[in-house]
Amino acid sequence: MRRPTMADVARHAGVSLKTVSRVVNQEPHVSAAVQRRVLDAITALGFRRNEAASRLARGASMLTIGLIMENISNEYYSRLAKAVETAAAEHEALVVFGSYEELPERERMLIESMYARGVSSLIVVPSAGDHTWLAEHLAAGLTAVFVDRTPAGLPAADVVLLDDLRGGRIAAEHLLARGHRRVALLSDDAGLSSVHDRATGFRSAYEAAGAPVDERLVVRGVFDPWRVAQEAAKLLDLADPPTAFFATNNRAAIGILQALRERSERPAYVGFDDFGLADVFNPGVTVVRYDTARLGRSAVDLLLDRSRDAPRTVRVPVELVARGSGEIPPPPRPER
Numbered sequence: 001m002r003r004p005t006m007a008d009v010a011r012h013a014g015v016s017l018k019t020v021s022r023v024v025n026q027e028p029h030v031s032a033a034v035q036r037r038v039l040d041a042i043t044a045l046g047f048r049r050n051e052a053a054s055r056l057a058r059g060a061s062m063l064t065i066g067l068i069m070e071n072i073s074n075e076y077y078s079r080l081a082k083a084v085e086t087a088a089a090e091h092e093a094l095v096v097f098g099s100y101e102e103l104p105e106r107e108r109m110l111i112e113s114m115y116a117r118g119v120s121s122l123i124v125v126p127s128a129g130d131h132t133w134l135a136e137h138l139a140a141g142l143t144a145v146f147v148d149r150t151p152a153g154l155p156a157a158d159v160v161l162l163d164d165l166r167g168g169r170i171a172a173e174h175l176l177a178r179g180h181r182r183v184a185l186l187s188d189d190a191g192l193s194s195v196h197d198r199a200t201g202f203r204s205a206y207e208a209a210g211a212p213v214d215e216r217l218v219v220r221g222v223f224d225p226w227r228v229a230q231e232a233a234k235l236l237d238l239a240d241p242p243t244a245f246f247a248t249n250n251r252a253a254i255g256i257l258q259a260l261r262e263r264s265e266r267p268a269y270v271g272f273d274d275f276g277l278a279d280v281f282n283p284g285v286t287v288v289r290y291d292t293a294r295l296g297r298s299a300v301d302l303l304l305d306r307s308r309d310a311p312r313t314v315r316v317p318v319e320l321v322a323r324g325s326g327e328i329p330p331p332p333r334p335e336r
Contacts, residue, residue, distance in 0.1 A: 004045040013041035063093040065303065066114040066122040068107060072099045075275050076250055076292075077125070080147070083296025084123055091304060102189075102223060104129025115142050123299045126151040128191035145303045147295065150193040160298045160314045164194050167288040167318040168201025171246050171270045174286070174320055176209050179330050180244035180268055184217040184235050186228055186256070187248035198248045198272055217242050228255020236265055243330035244268040250275045253285060268328040274321070283324025290318045 006020045013020070015034060022030050023038040030038075041047075067084050069077045077099075085095045096119065100107035104127040111122060115137060122144045132153035138144060146159045175183060185202060187195050206213050219231045228247070232255060235242055244267055247253040253271030260266070271278070271287045278285040298314045320326075 004047045006047070008045055009038065009041045009047050012045055013037045063091065063121065063304075064119050065093050065095050065300070066098065066111075066119040067095055067124075068098045068100065068110050068114075068122060069125045070099065070127070071101055072097060074251065076273050079292040080125070080296055083293045084300060085296075086293070087297040087300035091300070093300075093304075100127060102127065108133065111137070121303055123147055123303060124151070125149060128152065128189045143303060145299050147299045148194050152191070156311045158302055158311050158313075160295060160302060160316065162194065162290050162295070163315050163318050164197035165201040165204075167272055167290075168198040168203075168246075168248075169205045170201075170318070170320045171272065171288055171326075172202045172205030174270060174322070174326050175244045175246070175268060176205065176211075178244075178268060178327060181211040181330075182217070182240070182242050183213060183244045183246060184219070184232070184242035185213055185246050185248070186219045186222065186231065186252045188221060188223045188252070190220045195248050202246055222255070223251065225251050225255035225258055228252045229258035232256050232259035233263075236263065236267070241265070242267060244326075244328075245270070247271040249273050253278075253287070257281065257285070266328055268326055268330070270320075270326040279323055281325075283328070286320070286322050286324065286326030288318050289321045290316055 006024065007017055010017045010020045015038060019030060019034060020038055021027075023035050065084070065088050067081060069080065072078055072081055081095075081097055088095050096114070098110040098114070100110055107127045107129065111124065111134070114122065120142050122142065124144055124146050125148050126146050130153040131151035134142075134144070134151070134154060144158070146157055148160075148162065150159050150161070151157055183206070185199060187199055190196055190199065203213050217235060219235075222228050222231055228251065232245065236259065245256050247256055247269065250271060250273035253269065253273070254275070256269050269285070271285055274287045274289040278287055295316050298316060302312060302314060
């Protein structure tokens with residue numbers, strides 16, 4: 001859908017394009033009545049000021065947005081990068097990327113390097129490290145929006161989050177409805193707010209059902225699929241193995257697939273984050289899914305929204321997509 005322009009506002013209000021520009025840029029010499037007509041037209045059409053174009057009109061350089069992520073080679077981050085780039089292009093803004101490879105010290109280096117080079121608008125997927133040091137930069141003029149996770153040490157920050165609690169809960173409810181009571185939980189750093197909330201939502205549903213998650217079936221701090229595969233194999237080798245798995249991200253889901261490749265067991269499994277081949281496997285991978293384009297656009301819109309006077313939190317909804325892996329029933333218990 002085409003975004004409304006100042007020309008559209010001018011036609012709707014019955015004024016010149018220059019008059020709309022004066023109102024948008026808060027210039028003088030516009031009567032209160034005309035200003036009211038223009039503002040009403042802006043509201044009716046849903047017009048959003050193009051911050052980059054405004055900067056150019058003031059003689060400033062083209063807006064550059066820095067996007068700092070954990071690892072752009074991960075499909076989730078490459079999709080997010082594409083979404084941010086597409087949304088930024090609508091504001092005629094450029095995007096530069098940086099990956100910190102799960103290293104908080106590299107994340108800090110990237111942020112400070114970009115800021116020192118004049119990139120004062122950042123979208124950051126924060127690491128699990130402390131971000132108290134960022135407060136000084138934010139007070140000095142750096143603008144930042146945090147995506148997917150809340151930054152530790154910065155209680156007052158603009159964030160765009162997934163509804164992670166609900167995502168974990170609907171994954172658990174899906175497995176509970178199929179009869180699974182003994183489930184394994186595989187995740188990366190529990191210090192990340194997204195991982196914590198997904199696990200919390202999952203646990204809360206099982207506790208409400210009177211079947212709390214067995215801590216011996218919980219694996220934390222595994223980032224790579226091959227490590228997840230090793231841990232999943234260990235769990236399946238237990239005398240009383242889990243009948244289902246919940247993976248808190250796409251890498252963990254891929255690791256479960258690797259673990260099952262050479263095995264006869266067929267436990268159920270649900271992943272968080274969709275990925276490209278999830279519907280190609282047999283069975284397809286049941287996932288908690290969300291609109292990555294909406295996530296990226298929300299981050300760009302919040303970053304360029306100069307009207308906000310207090311930190312805001314935007315939540316992007318999630319949904320469960322059933323493809324087969326989450327619908328496998330538990331094996332029958334042996335008779336005694």
